[in-house]
Amino acid sequence: MNIDNNQLLRFTTAGSVDDGKSTLIGRLLYDSKSIFQDQINAVENSSKQKGLESIDLAMFTDGLRDEREQGITIDVAYRYFTTPKRKFIIADTPGHIQYTRNMVTGASTANVALILIDARHGVIEQTRRHAFIASLLNIPHIIVCVNKMDLVDYDEQVYNTIVKDFEEFSSKMLTRDITFIPMSALNGDNVVHRSEHMNWYPAAPLLYTLETLHISSDLNKLDLRFPVQTVLRPQLQGFEDYRGYAGRLSSGVVRVGDEITALPSGFTSKIASINVGEQEVKEAFAPMSVAITLQDDIDIARGDMIVRSNNQPELSQEFDVMVCWLNEKPSQPRKKYKIMHANNEQVCMIRQKVYKLDIETLKREETTEEFHMNEIGRMTFKTSKALMIDTYRENRITGSVILVDEQTHETVAAGMIV
Structure with missing residues (x-):
């Protein structure tokens, strides 16, 4: 397969707390020799100060001191690396349920979503939440990384059970290209190099999969906007x-x-x-x-x-939007917000709250209640002047909006026009 070594692939990592996202990225960077020696030396020294016998790979991505001291990733950390076959941008997103909004931010421009699953725990609510958000954001490829296989003795049956559970859930999603890889990010199994402990897994390791994955531009090439x-x-x-x-x-x-x-x-x-x-x-x-x-x-x-002239977007003052509420203050009825769409800014009101999504079951719950931070659902917006809109599925740019509080100038919601 001929791969354009100038082609850029953007991927995001997501999973529950302590599933090993930062360690996985550290392993990718370390084993692919994409880290400068002075960075390696600094992390080795920090690892020794923490009393660790080996290098703490997670420190290559957890750049903020307070994050490291808490042992969690609390914001989206972007990293860049290049191999002879492709260039990459990584968005490492938080695992905590209260940081769903950060996952939306990190995944909004991704070509691929890496969903990490702890082999000991299997598919949990956060797995479903992150996979659904990846599908909602129209990310074309999902790679399910069944991590920490070393802690279940590299058991093929454990892996097969997780694959079956995820496939049952993902059948309800729009993303259809899903790849499964068993691995141990800590030990390097199936990350950059094939694992000697899992000969029952015949396919390629993660890096080769990322290098050879066919990606098409996410830009709409047909509709002039x-x-x-x-x-x-x-x-x-x-x-x-x-x-x-x-x-x-x-x-x-x-x-x-x-x-x-x-x-x-x-x-x-x-x-x-x-x-x-x-x-x-x-x-x-x-x-x-x-x-x-x-x-x-x-x-x-x-x-x-x-x-x-023969290919125009919809001109509308009232339209439905799938919203992820980002702000600590809940949505307010009859409150005026500023809506930002492409280069257009208008005054907007939330006319109706249609439903909230139960991420655990993907069921729609009809609601008139406020939306709180990290909640996802469908709303109807009414703007002061008509916007030129496409659906998000047709066009990521003209199909997305940002809602801003006029008083505080804080971004309160991100939305995808449906």
Whole structure:
């Protein structure tokens, strides 16, 4: 298989408390020789100070002192490493149930989710919660790492039971590409190298799986969505008549001569020119940042969206959103929030709370109650002006929203339009 060694794979790790996420990442970095010698020396010294006989691999990711002293990971830690076959960004997310919001943050841009399971405990509520969130966020690949196999004597039957339990649960999810790997992150079994203790497992170790996994771009390549970030009117000699629109393409391809519509006004025109920096090009595609000009002088402002005339998003002031509540203060009825969508900001109210999800059973519970931190469910939003929306399944960027408290400016919720 030919793998583009410049291809970037983003993956997130999730699991219950003390399932070994940080140790697994440390093992990946250490055994793949992706850590500088001075970092290794520092961790070796810290490990000796803690009275450990061997290096504490988790310290390569648990960078904050108070985290290490508590023995838990409390925030999303990002790490970067490269092998001859691929580049990687890792988001190591917390395991505690009260940090579900951090898992949503870390997983929101991932291509792959690594779900860790302690072989001694099997599939538990947090396993289901994290797997469901990965599916909800439309992560295309899940790798289930059955860790700590050394503590169950590398028993194949224990592994098979966990695989069966997870498959029964995951049949209700949307993610279909699920891989299972038995391992011991502490001892290095099936992480970077094949395990000598589990000859009954015929497939590849984790790193090879990550290196050879086929990933397609998560960007929508069909639907042109160009949220305008700023209007360019340079007051320079020779540019008196120039009016350009700058921003980053959320999805699709734009070409000179394309017929477009500006939303929400509905005015139409054609693309006159496209610039990437100082270079003029004939076409551009997501996620490039560009400046475009139109053949007609029409009224366009920040927050507007340029789309193809024959392929437009929904223009709506009221829509349903799957929400993860992020804030310590619960949702409030009739309270005004600021909703942020692409480059657009509007005033918003929660018009209706439709249901909450029971992560244990995936059952929907109809509710009118407040949403509290880390709760997930469906709400109906009503905005002061129409937004140009797609569903999250169609377009991660134009299908996602952030809710902000107008008084405190705190982010209170992240949502996926359904």
